Amino acid sequence: QVPLVESGGGLVRPGGSLNLSCVASGIPFSILTMNWYRQAPKKQREFVAQIHYNGGTEYEDAVKGRFTISRDDAKNTLYLHMNSLKPEDTAVYFCNDELGDWGQGTQVTVSS
DSSP: OOSEEEEOOEEEOTTOOEEEEEEEOSSOGGGSOEEEEEEOTTSOOEEEEEEOTTSOEEEOGGGTTTEEEEEEGGGTEEEEEEOSOOGGGOEEEEEEETTSOBOOOEEEEEOO
16 A cells, blocks of 8 residues: 555646645554655755644745645645746655655646
8 A cells, every 4th residue: 555645746837836635545644744845857856845733834945935735634635735836846746754655756847
């Protein structure tokens, strides 16, 4: 059973929006800190956003004010709402939990 499965990626024009989802299974989702990371071509994986079990959030500076991380514990689902997308947001986006699990990633491409 794969603990984390992302979806929602795609191709979007600059300035557009996308909503990513990450469905968790087999883990105590509601008590875990959850994260989004991304990895652009030829670059290291980097932190994007974090949400604690109590709803507290943190963001990487480049996405503050544009991205919103949220969670629905009843659905064991993590979200990343991305607005005002830029070409430099192009990457594979991964969800991660504090137990060290990773999803398989979902590709986000921002291009005109």
